[in-house]
Amino acid sequence: MAAAVAVAIAVCAVACWIIVRGEMVKHLDRGLQGPPGPEGARKRAQDIAMILKHCADPRAARGDPLRAYVPPLQFIYAADGRRCVLSPGGLPVTAADRAIAAHGGKVIKDATTDSGMAVRVKTQQIAPGVAVMESRSLAELHSTLARLAGLLATVAALGALGAASVGLLISRTALRPVGKLTGAVEHVGRTGDLATRIPVEGTDEIARLGAAFNSMTSALARSRDRQRRLITDAGHELRTPLTSLRANIDLLLRSEHTGRAIDPAAKRRLLGSLKAQFEELSTLVGDLLQLARPEGDHKPGEPIAFHDLVGVAVARARLRAPAVHVTIDLSPWHVTGHAPTLSRAVMNLLDNAVKFSPPGGTVEVRLREGRLTVRDHGPGVPAEDLEHVFDRFWRSPTARSLPGSGLGLAIVAQAARDVGGEAGMANAQGGGAEAWMSLPGVVFSSPVNN
Template sequence: MRSRLLVIVLSLVILVLVGLGVPLALNVAGIEQQKLFLDRVGDTSRFASLAQNPLLADKPDLIRPELQRYHQVHGISVLVTDRENHFLVSSDDSIRVGDPRIADRLKLALAGRVPETETALMPWDSTPLVLAEPVRVGGEVRGAVVTVSPTGASRLRVLLWWSVMALASVAVLCLGVLLALPIVRWTLRPVRRLDEATGRMVASVVSGRPVEPVGGDTGPPELRHLTRSFDQMAASVSDVLAAQRAFVADASHQLRNPLTALRLRLGNLEGHVHEDSVDQHNAAMEETIRLNQILDELLAMARAEASSVEPVPAEVDAAVAERVDAWRVVAAARDIALSTRTEPELFALAPPRGVETVLDALLDNALKFSPDRSSVVVSAEEVGEMVVLTVRDHGPGLTAEELERATDRFWRSPSHQNITGSGLGLAIVRRVVERAGGSVRLDLPEGGGLAVVVELPALDLGPDEHA
């Protein structure tokens, strides 16, 4: 944005320089042209006066020495004709009556017209200045004098003036840049703080930490007002999310007691229920178990979102070995082969017990959706600056369109509605991983099933730190 503002400011400066410089440059060229014209008109008029007597006496050669001396000193050619436009005398052989430019000027002079100024003198126009003055004797035109003047010296002066103006314009442009930079920085400082605060707010909201205010009292008043409004909005968002998380946690915790009492009462009714109502009793028991599982996951989600504990080093390979051993009993009950492929001494940044929470949620899902006598593989490896943890099953998987929604809260695939679950497992995994600066993605591997890939920032701990 700073570059765009600088471009706008410099564009305005350039427009002003062009608007002032072009007329000034043309004015300089016009002044130089006028000076040259007036000087040459005076010389041409003087020669017209000198030619009066030689023309009356029909002795034009009397003026030749004067013309030649003038040509030698100033490099200007002079030509004298009679009233019939016949050549009489010239300063040198380079000037001819038949030249179109000279012929036009002679025609006007013999008609009694005096020379008129021409357009501005441009540095690239090397055309000589041609002036013709009538020779009058007693008010009658008796001939004409033509001068052909080179314009090199005048054009060089115009070019020098233009160069000075161009250098001055460049200096003004550089000065404009030097003045615009601090102004642009001062203007955009609140915007930069807002941009940084937005990133911090997202990280704070995800991790459950208080949102750091933007603050600052520099910049335009409108942007300072915007920063204050942003601080108020961020504080409100933080308060609302904190209240929401507290409500979820409190509600989940408070519901556990009546739910536990309900399960006890339903359990006490076992054996005392009429035969026609046994199925209803069993269904009620299953629903209480499902409600208890949902409450546990809600509490886990609330802890994952509300915890402000910073990520700590976690030994991923050890956590994989521990949690896979704990789930082997569940896998063995359905004849599911549960295996691991991990690199030794894998350390990553994660919330306390975060790797275990992620593995429990992923293994629960993998074993829940895997068919009997299938396999689930848990792998962990270091790739670049990340530790990649993958849980791959051979269940029904998801469609490509469903992969993006799989980590949303309470979302479940329409094809999985007959399998118990709350739709919070992957959402909890995503929250825990994002708090550590990692990411979660779902892949559809060859051979069917689903692969959940978790990436966590890797740590390279030395021997002392391992100990």
């Protein structure tokens, strides 16, 4: 910016000098035309007539006192190029000057006298075969233009310096937020401190960049905190099944090493426990992998008939829990998402309802305009626990004796958020709990009831 201002000042200074020079030259040329008005023209004609008579006298070649009373003039004759000089120094006569004396015309130009003085010369025919060359010194014009050039150069230099100073001040002020942002980024890169924030003022692009940086570090901090909590909670949850597995396997190994056989019934129970523990561990690892995936980090969605997906999940739930009656009331609903993820979320809702339903109880499944509700008729959820049911690894005190890792409903919430939906739970009127998942989508046909 400062460079552009300096160039603009320089261009203005040069233009000013050129304009002033042009006006001064015009003023000088007007002086060569003689006094203005009819009276001036008449007096000029009289002077020229007197000088022509004087030039006819050979004494004009010598320093005649007449030269002190007339302007710097020089007469030239076309016939032989002879000149009559009435000025401190004569002017060189060119072929163009002789042509004007012979044929007429007028020209104004710069020239140099015999003594080396720069002058402005007007050559004009005044009589057939005779032309007059009137000159004015350019010394004062050149001196004035030189002083003007020096003044303009000084002003331009001061202007450029001032522009550079102002530009530097403005750039430092404008780039100060960028410096803060750079420092914050370097600090985060050096220390990993995602709690770093920069102050945001205004609504310009720099402010938006600062706000975006703060949002990014906040999101990264939340993601890192979630991962840390997940690792900590996963380690705690994995410890129990791994300890149980290790104890059972140690018991089998000791039996083999000592030769002391285990009672067949006890061995069957032990192997059944091992299988159940492996299944629990496998489920827990799968849930952990599902939750470890950052939210929003999934493949592009595909069209899914969500009502069909729910119907398939209900059929599986009926096979897995034949003692519980599952009813469905489904309206067609089509969504865009990842079918395995949504299927697992629906199964988790059904498994949770079945787990808390008494033998012979009923689980009601209903889908209307993208809102899937699963209601059980169990004990319900204490009011103070409702806000925690979708937390990772959270289990109510009354459910800790039941199988599960505390990750099922957390997976439901994440699956809903992945497609722009949400999930929740509330106690139902008449007893039991009602979990729901609402997904954006479209309807294509009329409800189907079973």
